Amino acid sequence: MECMEGTHVRVLRSARTPRQVPGVAGAQANRVVIGALNADCWRLVLGYLSVRELMRTEAACRDWQRLVLDDISRRPIMIMDMFNEIDENTIVVRKKSKIWPSFKRWLKKCGRAVQSLSLDCQNFSGVVELLRDACPNLEILRLWNLKSALPPTDTLHFQRLELLTLETCLEITDACVSQFLTSGLQELTLVDNKRVTGRFLRRLRTPQLERLVLTSCRAFKFSFLLESADRLTNLTSLVLRKRNHNKIEIRDKLHLLVDKMPNLESLIVSVEDVCARADAARLRAESDELMAALCRRQRLYHLDANFDAWDQHLQALATSCEMLGVLRLRRSYITRAGLDALLRARGAHLLELTLAGARLGDRDVAACVHACPKLVWLDIADCEVSAGVVALVARARRDMRANLRASTFAADADNNLRARLRLHTNWWLYDRDDDEFKDVLDLV
Incomplete structure (x- = not known):
């Protein structure tokens, strides 16, 4: 191990200062240094460096860039807008608009290796359009404060996507959400939205969706969720928070939804029918029906409900x-x-x-x-x-x-x-x- 560490330090020094090799031109010196080790050795050497460290050196020359980018493409990269790295393969994106041009250039080079991306889009534009082209292998995508709706298309993006979170993306529509409904999607979270009605659930074709979160979606209609329940039979976790201003009540129909989810393990529901009249008998009936349905869910582990008990x-x-x-x-x-x-x-x-x-x-x-x-x-x-x-x-x-x-x-x-x-x-x-x-x- 000590010998390998010494080799890795000497090689990197040589790669950074190619003109110090006596009697050899810079470009040729680079090839000599890079060719001194085979691919397996380079993989071991570069394994001592984090993605962030490698990116600092990738522009040294074209030969070194090819070597570095090839190594990065083999790593599962996570991109987050946090203060600290989680591990050596985490890239931290600061919430400042001035970094966006350089980040886009980097993403076009290394995007195929990115598997997880969490990003506050408040200071950035064209995020999803960039990701479509640069990051086809995304498995986890979390976006906050997306500024505008996505252009309509019937094309499904990010075919490997397993988890999608869109929070405070006010202009996102049902057509936008439908673009992400791949066959492998396991978790979908929509928080604080004013346009999504739930119509996208009609296009849901994945049998693997396990968790669905719908919180503060002002235009959301419970009827779309209920009529799509047959596509949600594998759902294990449902979070539904809704202040319903429609005259068609929701609370007295929740038990119908629960009955169609045989694998339900977690239910978090906070539903208020604003237009409903205060009636003790009605509230008791709602609770009786929901609790009876929940008692038929033998896998239930987590129950959080604003129902009388x-x-x-x-x-x-x-x-x-x-x-x-x-x-x-x-x-x-x-x-x-x-x-x-x-x-x-x-x-x-x-x-x-x-x-x-x-x-x-x-x-x-x-x-x-x-x-x-x-x-x-x-x-x-x-x-x-x-x-x-x-x-x-x-x-x-x-x-x-x-x-x-x-x-x-x-x-x-x-x-x-x-x-x-x-x-x-x-x-x-x-x-x-x-x-x-x-x-x-x-x-x-």
């Missing part, structure tokens, strides 16, 4: 969803009876629990903490608790830890002996002097 819902979920580990119910009428049913069935496996507004007292919350050794998040905002609940929860947490250390569970790498519980509660329940419980709790 009662004890019988909690009992049904606890007994039917044997994989349940994250449960966030933001509007609940849960009492101790429902909580006990959950703790008996899933307490040992729960990681996150939100029971905001539940009819639970201090001792009910403490019992919950004591029964959930893996719990890292607990939300009891607006529950019927007193100012002493924080101290009581901290005591329960310490007791639970003491019991775990004395049991065989302590050897389990997935336990919660080291992590502190993040407790979310009303701010007036504590004075923010957390020295008494900072060893076991983080107050949120």
Whole structure:
């Protein structure tokens, strides 16, 4: 290894200063130096350098450039607009317009090696058009703040694309999204858009889509999602956040969507029908239908829903969803009876629990903490608790830890002996002097 390192340093020095070779012209000297090692040796030598370091030397001469670009083309390159490199094959793009011309030139040279690109497009123009030509092998594409819509075309781009995120790309339309719906697409995320209606789902032909995120898409119509559900049977994760101003309600139809997704493992839904009248009976019916559909999803692990929940819902979920580990119910009428049913069935496996507004007292919350050794998040905002609940929860947490250390569970790498519980509660329940419980709790 020491000899190889020495060789690599000497060769690079020679490549940078070809005219120092006595009696040989510069171009010929380069060929002599580069020809001194075969392709396998050069691959080992250049392997000591990161992509960023290689790019600093690629313009030394044409022969060296061919060697460097060939080596870079064999590496899976990741491009991000972060502050630091993740690994040696990560290129960091600063969010400054003045770097865009040089970045485009670089991308035209090395784009075929780029497999992952995450970019804030606020200061850049013609991003997608450039990527189409320069980066045909993209597998992951995340774009923020794309300025304008893409020209319409029936051509599918980036045939290897597996993950697509378009966030705050306000002018992107259904036709634009359709250009990325390749057969290998596994994850699609659309956040903060004002033109996408969901019509693009009609052109979805991939059986591999596993995760779909639709958040703050103002023109989105739930009917397109529902009629396309037969194409989403392999979906394991659905995130739907929608403030619906249409007179056609969404909440009472969500159970129809869930019934068509047999492999669903994670559901995050925050839907508000703005034009719907406040009706307790209607809200109860919506919850009954959705919870019944969810109980038929035996793989369900993560549930986060802004639906009302009662004890019988909690009992049904606890007994039917044997994989349940994250449960966030933001509007609940849960009492101790429902909580006990959950703790008996899933307490040992729960990681996150939100029971905001539940009819639970201090001792009910403490019992919950004591029964959930893996719990890292607990939300009891607006529950019927007193100012002493924080101290009581901290005591329960310490007791639970003491019991775990004395049991065989302590050897389990997935336990919660080291992590502190993040407790979310009303701010007036504590004075923010957390020295008494900072060893076991983080107050949120």
